[in-house]
Amino acid sequence: MLNSPFLDDLSRKIRETINSTPASDLNKNIHALLQSAFTKLELVSREEFDIQVEVLQRTRNKLEQLESRVAELEAMLGKDKSR
Numbered sequence: 001m002l003n004s005p006f007l008d009d010l011s012r013k014i015r016e017t018i019n020s021t022p023a024s025d026l027n028k029n030i031h032a033l034l035q036s037a038f039t040k041l042e043l044v045s046r047e048e049f050d051i052q053v054e055v056l057q058r059t060r061n062k063l064e065q066l067e068s069r070v071a072e073l074e075a076m077l078g079k080d081k082s083r
Contacts, residue, residue, distance in 0.1 A: 004045070007034065 011031050044052075 007038065010034065 014030050024075065
């Protein structure tokens with residue numbers, strides 16, 4: 001679940017406002033509603049995004065290495081067939 005400083009600050013401000021009124025149970029409901037709404041947006045944290053960028057870069061590098069190796073092997077096979 002997304003737990004960002006923005007959500008925490010927004011939740012704190014709502015809680016302070018609600019605590020000054022008789023509807024203090026509303027705070028829990030609003031916080032749950034906000035978290036649910038952000039979850040439905042399928043957002044990821046910056047940390048998760050950065051990790052996936054790193055994984056993608058490693059995968060891309062590995063693919064380039066494998067493509068290069070396949071090209072070398074194909075070239076070697078081509079030389080062997082011409083003999």
